[in-house]
Amino acid sequence: MNLILLLVLVIAAGAVLSVQAAINGRLGQAVGVLRSSLLTFAVGAITTALLIFFFEPAQAVSLLEVPKWQLTGALFGVVYMMVMVGAVPIVGTAVATVAVIVGQLGMGMLIDNFGWLGNPAIELSGSRIVAMLCLALALVFMYRSNTRQAD
Amino acid sequence: MQASLIEGAAQSTPKKNALRLLLLPLVILAGMGLSVEAGLLGPLGVQVGHLWATLSIFGVGTAILFLLLLFSGPQKGPALTDLPRWQLIGGFLGPMYVVVLTLATPHIGIAMTMIAILSGQVGKSVLIDHFGWFGTARKRVNGERWIALALIVAALVLIARG
Numbered sequence: 001m002n003l004i005l006l007l008v009l010v011i012a013a014g015a016v017l018s019v020q021a022a023i024n025g026r027l028g029q030a031v032g033v034l035r036s037s038l039l040t041f042a043v044g045a046i047t048t049a050l051l052i053f054f055f056e057p058a059q060a061v062s063l064l065e066v067p068k069w070q071l072t073g074a075l076f077g078v079v080y081m082m083v084m085v086g087a088v089p090i091v092g093t094a095v096a097t098v099a100v101i102v103g104q105l106g107m108g109m110l111i112d113n114f115g116w117l118g119n120p121a122i123e124l125s126g127s128r129i130v131a132m133l134c135l136a137l138a139l140v141f142m143y144r145s146n147t148r149q150a151d
Numbered sequence: 152m153q154a155s156l157i158e159g160a161a162q163s164t165p166k167k168n169a170l171r172l173l174l175l176p177l178v179i180l181a182g183m184g185l186s187v188e189a190g191l192l193g194p195l196g197v198q199v200g201h202l203w204a205t206l207s208i209f210g211v212g213t214a215i216l217f218l219l220l221l222f223s224g225p226q227k228g229p230a231l232t233d234l235p236r237w238q239l240i241g242g243f244l245g246p247m248y249v250v251v252l253t254l255a256t257p258h259i260g261i262a263m264t265m266i267a268i269l270s271g272q273v274g275k276s277v278l279i280d281h282f283g284w285f286g287t288a289r290k291r292v293n294g295e296r297w298i299a300l301a302l303i304v305a306a307l308v309l310i311a312r313g
Contacts, residue, residue: 020248031229043242070191083180101182104186131306138298138306
């Protein structure tokens with residue numbers, strides 16, 4: 001697939017993700033973390049199942065044949081969803097988003113660097129470390145601007 | 152300050168600030184979990200197909216949350232069917248994100264994928280706070296926030312080139 005097209009698609013997915021965080025933060029306030037998370041995951045599962053029924057070609061390997069640890073991704077997703085639904089109303093969408101980013105990028109670089117979980121290894125460079133510092137600084141600025149506005 | 156007029160209802164107490172600081176490391180950990188999820192999803196999607204990998208996420212997630220909900224007793228608040236319709240559409244947005252993750256990570260790596268994701272996230276979330284979309288508290292975007300956004304863009308460029 002075209003690399004630029006793929007990047008644009010991923011940036012759009014990021015925008016969609018923050019829209020979802022905002023909607024779920026609001027929903028979680030109204031009906032509680034558990035019910036809003038369950039709704040999100042159930043609608044997600046039903047939508048994906050419908051897409052599979054009508055659009056997915058047959059695959060050589062099924063979910064039941066891969067090593068079981070490869071199926072644990074959802075546990076991280078559930079924890080993330082619940083933390084976000086609980087934290088967004090308190091710290092604000094932007095601060096929560098930047099905090100997630102710091103965790104995401106730190107862990108993403110570790111996985112890339114060591115090639116964990118069966119991914120291709122990409123070495124940690126100086127510019128990647130500087131980028132991490134920029135993001136940490138950005139988090140500080142976001143946090144300060146939020147607390148000042150609340151005063 | 153003008154900003155506090157706009158904020159209106161949001162009062163800041165020392166207790167709430169302490170809670171915020173306590174929540175931040177938790178949110179960072181949750182973000183680390185997302186990278187692990189993406190790291191698991193990429194190879195899984197290559198083996199069983201992107202939509203099946205996505206279904207594994209939402210299927211297992213739904214099952215776990217259903218059990219948690221079932222055993223946590225009666226829930227406070229209105230029934231889901233009493234809420235405004237637009238508050239229920241979050242579930243349609245999740246699969247888009249997960250499918251794109253399984254598509255992208257094998258080609259551009261996890262860090263690059265996360266950077267592209269975050270540029271979309273931050274741009275959008277600053278807009279959401281600024282205009283108070285989707286019923287969130289409205290926060291005026293001040294100078295510090297623009298500096299933060301500039302730092303994130305700098306980080307994007309750094310990693311994209313490195």
